Amino acid sequence: MREVNLRSVDLNLLVVLLQLLETRHVTRAAEMLHMSQPAVSRALQRLRTTFDDPLLVRTTQGFDLSARAEELLPRLQQLLAGLSQLIAEPEFVPSEAKDVVRVYGLDLEVACFVSPLIQVLRREAPWMRLEVRTEPRDHFELLEQGDVHFCVTGMSPKTTEDQYRRLLIGQTTSVCVMSADHPLADSDLTLDKYLTASHGLVSITGRGPGVVDDRLAALGKKRHLALRLSNFMTVADFCEHTDLLFVLPEIVAQKVVQGRNIVLKQVPEELHSPVINFYLYWHERYHRDPMCRWIRQRILEVI
Template identity: 75%
Template sequence: MIVMREVNLRSVDLNLLVVLQQLLETRHVTRASERLNMSQPAVSRALQRLRDTFDDPLLVRTAQGYDLSARGADILPRLQKLISGMEQLIAEPQFNPAEAEDVVRVYGLDLEVACFVSPLMKVLRSQAPKMRLEVRTEPRNHFELLEKGEVQFSLTGMEPQAGEGQYRRLLIAQSGVVCMMAADHPLASEELTLDNYLSASHGLVSMTGQGPGHVDERLAQLGRKRHLALRLSNFMTAADFCETSDLLFYLPQIVAQRIALGRNIILKPVPDELRSAPINFYLYWHERHHRDPMCRWIRQRILQVI
């Protein structure tokens, strides 16, 4: 039975393994030095250190030149496999969409997903047919899902309240705000002023189901308040309630235009006092996925399709 002696790797110069591979493959100090772009004396010194490390000559002189010792012959195939594995470990991984079977997990509210993610499916089907897209739209904290690694991407116009340095983001769209109402609403033919806007009842789409909306915070600054008759957790149903009631909805224009299609609904400019800077929609991802080849490819495709 052969017993292996214990080795302290910290005492071994692992750079010598590259030299050893060339020495064992060429069985010649000069040719090894040429392959390594090193001087012959430097390779000779490295060979001596390797002999000390392995406690074996590794290369032995014969009538035809140098040959491998029994230990050298045993080491060579394992060393070649080891060096190849180390090169693959260090090399940047390559992503081949045509063969990839990855799962892309995205979170966003229903209309954000419809506007910005649904076009991605066509790209995946044509360029990465073995990949799968999983979309989550239930009311959740966008950034909590990223932090826990439950999704790779999150679509939102919101910004993280904590841990901002953990996230990367890409601006994918900007949108103004509009007021959405039924086409037969009493205010449909009027210019919206702050007073007649506040005389109506309102619906609010809230992802978390908690807290006031952006427009309510703005009204509070003005010392005003609106009557909130309905709170929803997704955009898709807003059109149903809007079309069949007297409720007004203050929405991003890009979202309102999407849900108003084919409906008895109109969009009107909001009162001057409630106009805001454009709403930015971002694609967020966690730092852990920033250099992942698949995630980089997905980000590039999203930019293309939107």
């Protein structure tokens, strides 16, 4: 078999060749291709040179296929059908899909925003699987490495933000969480009272001060930090029967206090924060993936 340099071959001619072999007629092939008859005739001459074969041969009944063309036709039909499927956008059918959807978020962020998704999957895509990761770590590193499809967080990437897409899925403000038996539970929480207390902090990375500490530093003040946690789920256990205060997003705090001897208080006016936004993030690599597009739409609808 002679070696062929594909770079020297005009692959567009294969589309013309298929019409010529199927119609066995230059004029009808030209009509099907919306080309002029001379252009198709020129293409046929180039094809004959490329394949070193007449391809279409004259008979008393008109053109017929050469032996090489007879062998080429089914292979060409299969090849071009495969190329069409390769280029066409894949179809996503939820009821038949067996994809694995991988999501990362902290425990209570997942409880607030991701748990409703499993109801949708069980109803509309029962063969799909949802894998949720909640271990404390860098959210955006997982997206960057392709380990997860989505990340739910109120944080923002510190670098290369242009490679991420996001969807706003929730908004909340901050509140102070404390035991209902705390001495400050029955009064308005002023900054001076707040600073007399001991505090707990939820730190995802385990490093650096919290947002509240940054605000206090700007005011020239500092709080006593007695406890640092890496997730929200255990906050209630650490403040229900102690004198510790936590500042949490209200939507998360509402989950924490359910059934516990805990109250929510407005944070001191000096520590009021703007609205906290929660986003669903995904990497650019998955932006046009049909499965991920469907998941994003369903999350938006259920949230």
